Amino acid sequence: MFESAEIGHTIDDATYDAQVPALREALLEAQFELKEQGRFPVLVLISGIEGAGKGETVKLLNEWMDPRLIEVSTFDQPTDEELARPPAWRYWRKLPPKGRTGIFFGTWYSQMLQARIGGRIDDARLDQAIDIAGRLERMLSDEGALIFKFWFHLSKKRMKERLKALNDDPLHSWRLSSLDWQQSKTYDKFVRHGERVLRRTNRDFAPWYVIEGTDANYRSLSVGRILLEGLQAALRREGAARSSPHAAPLVSSLDNRALLDALDMTQALDKAEYQERLLVEQARLAGLMRDKRMRQHALLAVFEGNDAAGKGGAIRRVTGALDPRQYRIVAVASPTDEELAQPYLWRFWRHIPARGKFTIFDRSWYGRVLVERVEGLCSEVDWLRSYGEINDFEEELTGAGVVVVKFWLAIDPQTQLERFKAREATPFKRFKITPDDWRNRDKWAAYCDAVGDMVDRTSTGIAPWTLVEANDKYFARVKILRTLNEALERAFRG
Amino acid sequence: MFESAEIGHTIDDATYDAQVPALREALLEAQFELKEQGRFPVLVLISGIEGAGKGETVKLLNEWMDPRLIEVSTFDQPTDEELARPPAWRYWRKLPPKGRTGIFFGTWYSQMLQARIGGRIDDARLDQAIDIAGRLERMLSDEGALIFKFWFHLSKKRMKERLKALNDDPLHSWRLSSLDWQQSKTYDKFVRHGERVLRRTNRDFAPWYVIEGTDANYRSLSVGRILLEGLQAALRREGAARSSPHAAPLVSSLDNRALLDALDMTQALDKAEYQERLLVEQARLAGLMRDKRMRQHALLAVFEGNDAAGKGGAIRRVTGALDPRQYRIVAVASPTDEELAQPYLWRFWRHIPARGKFTIFDRSWYGRVLVERVEGLCSEVDWLRSYGEINDFEEELTGAGVVVVKFWLAIDPQTQLERFKAREATPFKRFKITPDDWRNRDKWAAYCDAVGDMVDRTSTGIAPWTLVEANDKYFARVKILRTLNEALERAFRG
Structure with missing residues (x-):
């Protein structure tokens, strides 16, 4: 869930200084239009890791926007008056x-995370x-409110560096409250429970x-x-902002660094190894x-990836040493008539493994947020809500x-191109390459965005995504098998 | 929540026999149209008290409708196959x-109620x-499904009578499983937890x-x-049935006996008493x-009622012996500009009593499902969703x-008429009667429906409605004070 927020996004000062004036002006204009229309309020929630810039961001927004139209409320210790009421x-x-x-x-x-x-x-009480x-948020949204929820994140490493740097600097060490240090220690807990909260409350009307x-x-x-684009979209919309998805981009890779770009694609194994x-x-x-502990569990593997990334070969290596009665491969193609007459997830529920069994999905329910999103095969509302439904399903x-x-x-575009050409040149592989594959290549960037969003929204502690650097097939296959084994061992340990 | 289902609704055989043929035909037609359109599925959930006719109803629907287009699934003990999966x-x-x-x-x-x-x-686990x-239901609804949830209810007295009658009848006693008897003993628990479930899951898209x-x-x-009207409305609707409220009536007082009609309006007290x-x-x-136990509590009383039912007089008797620093009366009139710029419940949240205090609302948040509903001052979607919001609020x-x-x-219409005339005849009371009051009288039946729905949907164990027979003001005032006292004593006992 926090994958894209750990790859070290940066924007240099020159770019920043060039962009800020226009952004500020546009924000002020939108704010004024919001007041003129007077149709709905805007609520911005600021949460996340201590030291990740929450306070600085609030301060900055106060500077950037018209202070007469914005009010910051901090909810620290409740007052006596507040304690006397619900x-x-x-x-x-x-x-x-x-x-x-x-x-x-x-x-x-x-409040709930601290508790x-x-x-x-x-x-169970956290879930309540x-x-x-x-x-509450659904009601506010139904009443017209436009809600932005920001979660500020730092990787554990960067959090420690930041706290250390602040502590070593005599000018800044006063900023570290005991809570900061405590959070450094409890970082893992904070991230684990925070992820549960984000997963459950990441709904289309308030992402x-x-x-x-x-x-x-x-x-x-x-x-x-994000504020500007969401606000402008809501101002353009007729009627209330109610229950509509935000129009802001899900990933905002302003520095053009997406999750997939952060992979080290040179990793490889030689044949003997x-x-x-x-x-x-x-x-x-x-x-x-x-x-025998497998009797309490089932194993389910999802394979998604670029065309020609080697899914089929990898799956064959996974099943290579298994008893065919133990596993089943479900190749997901176009839905049947019977499947089309059912809710989207029905055709995957059918194939859920019984205890002791292993199901491999060659493509999966993620089709909705990949090909269906990119190709416009389903509406934005539908793919937006499916992140939450998929998380519920996997839970x-x-x-x-x-x-x-x-x-x-x-795989990278160059590797894909080579593989496509090789397939065309090999008679028994020619069926594996179609005009669709060439068309999909043109949408490389759109697929990258979709994959980034997918991982950010559905990689959870209970069902994480593993990104596999697959330029080298040997490396990829071993990594996949190792990941499966480690996941089973973790489950057996309980 | 079960108030309207305890007043002994009946329909005589002649009426029943006259209505059934047309109903069956219309149901068959709707079923056929559903198949022809092929746009959405219909899901009917059957729950409630044992012995309240669940099985008979399912049997009947199977007879009435085309069995090729309907399938009944019972979920008793899970099979081995089911136990091996989520x-x-x-x-x-x-x-x-x-x-x-x-x-x-x-x-x-x-399943959850039995657990x-x-x-x-x-x-907390029940809430999970x-x-x-x-x-799950929201997802099904978003995917287009039309969902009907029926809860079959019997009052405790009728449940016992029914079980006894069945037991005494040798032809029927075989029908009583041990579970039936057990439920008779655990009736109170079933109703209490059932109410919690209904309150939480009674949403506009699946009421x-x-x-x-x-x-x-x-x-x-x-x-x-209910099935017919809901189905017809969904068939007429363009696009999917998604997230739209049902068009079926909330109360179906087919026998013209509403909740308010079941009150004994002759109750009275003489002056001395x-x-x-x-x-x-x-x-x-x-x-x-x-x-001193009041320090852990606050008291909040809502007064709603027919025009001229004596709210003001009753409120004065309630506050008669109290220290003015302890209570506050909030007379709810048209919202101010400031209130209109906020979510509906905001203007009531402002006046929530602090611990140790008492707030009396002379009219309240129920205006949305009373006057605003009847007078068309807000949309159907808005007043339908407000039942759930109000329950959340009171929780x-x-x-x-x-x-x-x-x-x-x-009060009954005749009493109201007499009081209106008396007010017009009394100079210092003339301000209390307006043309609005006369107009509201014309909508007597619509208000009765609205009150019935309101009580059925918002009278909960944690915040029950008390219906006050107010033809006799003396009786009403004493009942109100007694109810307040009993509620406080119950809270103090914990």
């Missing part, structure tokens, strides 16, 4: 009226709090925007652009599948002991 | 395809299950229809009519408000220790 009262009294913008710094999400990390509530927050907090230029421009390690991993998988699977492993096999 | 799998495999109708007998609601009543899960069900199960004629006609009891109850309230209040007491002061 918990939601403090939020209601600070809601922005129509035409205005309210920035909530430290929201209901901060969960402190061990004062368990997962999440549910209450979800219903989360995860912002990498390392670089101030990148952080500020991203937030400013490959053959040795392949045998080891295959034997390990066969052993795990026969382990049901993993909750019942199914181990879900998802692979994206990534 | 819990939702058994529902997915039975989903009706587009153009068809699926009847689910014993649904996810039965809660059996003590295998607590409220409710949340999962809610997201609950509570059916009184006593009289087979009434039960069958009600279900048939009134004066004595009023003093006793006023002293009791004053004592309770000074009790937040009661969860924080606020004791919520809601009164509907009911």
